[in-house]
Amino acid sequence: MEYCLGNKHKRDGKMEKNRTTPREKNMTQKKITVKVFRFDPSVDTEPHYATYEVPFSNGMSVMNALDYIYQNLDGTLAYYDHAGCSLGICARCTGKINGKAGLFCQTPVEGDTCLEPLSLSKVVKDLVATRRGESVED
């Protein structure tokens, strides 16, 4: 029987090689370093940065890089991904990219990249920020 993660051996390992799509094959050529702001107020006393190596492909967005990190390297990373449009409509993926404010989903990755939230005081976790409407609106 066929399984997703090769149930028998690689329990929490990486995606198997033969499952990569052409899109990911193109990505194996060049690697870039992505430095990400990390802060979990429930356990951390202060923020820190984590650094990841991500395969680069032309036309990839910052969001594509975050998806790669989350799906393949580090499942503890938080960025606004449980909803959101990936296509520049909802603006919930806003953050700082190499110090400049922008949408993660529509900002192209051009080389080594540093990702931070817009404002430190609003961090829920890592790159996810609060907004109004946190509880039922009256």
Place this chain on the structure above:
Amino acid sequence: MKQETIETDVLIIGGGGAGFRAAIGAREKGAEVVLLSKGPLARCGATPMAGADFTVDGLSLSQMGFDGEPRDSKETFFSDIVHQGYYMNNQKLVEQYVRAAPDRLKELIAWGIKIIHSEERAIFTSGVSIMDALLRRARSIGVRMAEDVMLLDLVTGGGKIEGALALDIKSGEFIRFKTKAVVMATGGWHKAFWPNTGMRDLSGEGVVIAHRAGADIGNMEFITFACNVLLSPMKWLGSIATYMLHTTVGGELTNQRGEAFLDKYDPYVVQKGTTMEWNKSFISFAATKEVREGRGSPNGGICYGRGRADWEPFEFVAGILFPNWKYKGLDLSELGEKLKSGETVEVGSLVEYFDGGIVVNERFETAVPGLYAAGECALGPFGSNRIAAAITEMLVHGADAGENAAAYAAAADARKTDAAAFDEKEEAALRPLVRPKGLRPAQVRRCIQEKAHKHLGPIRNGRELQAFVDFVSAIKRDELPQTATSSKGRMYNKEWVDALELESIVHLLEAAARSALFRTESRGVHYREDHPYTDNDNWLYESLVKMSGDDFEITKRPVTCTTITPPRGVVSYLDMMKKMMEAHSDVGGHH
């Protein structure tokens, strides 16, 4: 941990067009209403992604002062929808759609939507404009709403709706609701496929939760794929910009060998199938055939270019759609340059709309007293193929479902609280979080999504479907019980949400694949290579999926007909498509 319990008359699940319109409908009838949106208010689900067209019969449109075709009528529009749906439509729901559409458009105009232009049977606005208008209206009449809150389960007592359990995704806390009625408006389940058209919140929990609570689901095999969707570059993956360009400006579609593959088909079918909204079923079928037969592009699509069209007129029309090559948040100038220089871009057929869903009657009641369903999550009016607007659908459903739910709540007995039922559901939801080690949910998901795209696309066959069902069943049995989050904190724990969503994705894929296997014919957006004909002698039935214990039973029921009696006979797939195109009135336009 703080334990919140919120009481309301009507709880709306979903913050797209159907959910907001249902909330307004229920609130206007005097009910206390709470709306839960899994993502950002008025900026999640499929609605803000839509172009968007709103279809209404041409006569009503012309009476409202638009460019509607006065020779059109509600009866003609009804007949066209039923033929476009290959007679698989619930005709009672088609009647409701045609009847209610003008009123829904009038109120949207009063609430301030922007209309870009109009034609024979439609006006064109944008999904964002509709959401903004609905949000303003809902706020102004006192609908309470919460964003980034996900429904986890319904609580029933004596078979009736009594409450609901939800998760506040950011804080990681549970929220308990006591409610008399629930309107499910959770949209489609695009996230079961990869690639898809973008929205990250649509994993179908609403359909699954309703199913488990006792509602039937049906016609799950009918899944519409939008054609000519951008596959590359990655940052534009899933954008329908090229779909819109091809529909309005034209251009050329070629396979990897550079062949204009549509030339192989009947010119009449190609003409209707490229210039009307028939393109979703016809081009997606033809393009998928190229890919399956080894003539696809590297990322599993085809190529779109300007062809022989001159640049100036092309750019002129493109400029109306995408001023300065900007579309929503996308800067498409790179696309413009490519098309100008005669290059092509890779486009493909990606999941767009679910024709099946929760079974409702024309009052939008499900089999569970107090539970209603509206919009894309419901088994709606379009049968096996949708040409008319889903935007109209979500609003005509939403308004009636909301009003009926409010009337039900007003007459219902007080709810009893059963804390134990909530405790049990919380414990179940916590499992992936407390399990010390296991499979990473996002990795399991990605692998399922890619297979779903391949085997449950516009072209299917029995052998592949059976293998896919076996695969999904094995995941359900052996991998779902093993998913675990890497971190155990509750605040914005994405892996936790992913693990919960995965259960829905697996449930729905199994239901859809088994329904597709069950339907041994081809009709509308469901084509079976091993049964390449439409069988009106044996298959004028909707498929139904019933829960039996933890398993499904796939059955069927006759199509609901009021006015049009379907003909008998067996016709090959493309001939049937042509017949249905020919049966269309001469109203004109895209629908």
